[in-house]
Amino acid sequence: MKGMKRVIALAITLAFAASLPLYIPEAFIYLLGLALLFAILVVSWDVMVGYTGYVNLGHTVFVGIGAYTAALLQSQRLALPTLPVPASIVMGGFIAALVGLFIGIVTLRLRGYYFALVTAILPLVFMQTVFIWPDIFGGEEGFTIEHGLAGSVVEKYYAALLIAFVSIAVMLLIVNSPVGLKLKAIREDEELAEAVGIDTVKYKIMAFVISSFFAGIGGAAIVHYRMVVAPDLYDIPLMLLVILSAVIGGLGTIYGPMIGGLLIYLAKNWWLKEVVDVFRFTALPINDDVILYLILIVVAILMPEGVYQGIKEKLKKERG
């Protein structure tokens, strides 16, 4: 019965998402497609951080690797074979997962704080490669690619919807499987998990590789969506946007970060731009990022458990 309800809810959501281009202007559809791909990044971050409790601050490394891999497979900059678009996106995921495996083996023997610090410096290491070898990676400007996900904006939106749906569904299946249970055991008490015979290092690395794979897929898909690859996909502001979305949505829930990702991305790229215009006459140093960071700081201090939990608790109090 419960399964049936879920299938119906899912079908309605998908039908709604698929019908959007019928009555929404194209510029907004374009943003919506990007928001869907951004949601993949947020959910894949949640698979690692929300389920194992290890704070990965280098998620954009895998986004960038996926993005550059896919872009290079679409250009003649390296003497690489040119792959069809779907294959290059999958390759982006695989290369990201491979790098994730190596980084995971090195760092996941360490406990929490070291992992956070080491992963925090990684995006900068990878970002430097772009500037060191500008002939290959295009330097600060990045480079454009020829073949995108599809020709028209609406087709691109459907492609993004498909990629996001498949990616998020697979991640959801993984965290709801016995593997997910073991990850949660690690999050709750790592020593206890080890004591009952869970190979914690193996499962942590597994979660990290899965997380990296989908970050790579997301990065690669974004490149094929907007047709440009640039170092912003490695950069810290993107990392913080992912964190912000996941935290607002509620860590370790998949659905929460997915909705958080969609809302935050649209808020930043649509609504905040208009808010900033209101402040323009004041000549104060305010832009969309400043407002976003201020919101994040205030939310974090007032509701350290996340907005989702915070609201749930408040409702409980009012009822009780």
Added chain:
Amino acid sequence: MEGLSAELLLRIIVFGAVASGIWALAASGFSLIFGVVRILNFAHGTIFVLSAYFGITLTNYGVNPYVAFVASILFAGVFGVAMYKIALSPIRESKVMVIIVTLAIALLVEQILMMTFGGHGISFPSLVEGVVYVAGVPITYKRILTFIIAVIALISLEFFITRTKTGKMIMATAEDMEAAMLIGIDTEKALVITMFVSSILAGLGGLLYSQIFATTPIVSLKALIYAFAIVILGGLGSVRGSIVAAFIVGYTLAITISLLGARWSEFVVLLTIIAILIVKPTGLYGVEE
């Protein structure tokens, strides 16, 4: 050829000393605050840069550089304490939130600085003028002064922690907060003092940096990354480890810049650190958590 390589060696020695001193200041403060309060302060690099911008602004308004120097260090300390009191103290128990909030503060300040001052490099006026020639290589007095101030500050820090009553109080809090509370130590006060000391070390580092190198808002990230790298290498929470690691990083930096060029600097330094971590995962002086 021989003369050239001797000159290069001397340049590396001087540059390495200056870089090591500055990064040791930034990293020891970061390590101190982690060791005592168990928070990763991602806004540490922001304090580093903020004190430099504060000092530069004061001198632009005609304040004497020495006065501005001292005022900026104090400003850094006050900023750190205010940040702790307002934003960090209520969420201290949640590791993830502390990281998120301090990271958001860092990016917020960076954006505001960028919009107020622009992205071009600016510098704090030299506290001393003049050049000394050693074997034909010019060494500015301000570089020598920077190194001396850094060394004095680090020795004072070591003395403060190990010899003074307040330092011992802080160390007791770091060791076991509940036990420290039980024997009557005001642990909240200890945390505030730690935050203050950590921030003035960052502030001093930033001022010394901006006296020699062009400072931009992005330097906050650079300072943070170097502090991370050094602390990872030296071992989290170990101030002494940070100082040793700062010299390793400083000289790796100097050699890389001299031989390969500046754009390789961060890449090589961070790769070195990752290589060391593969061999020794808890850093040089690190302890098992």
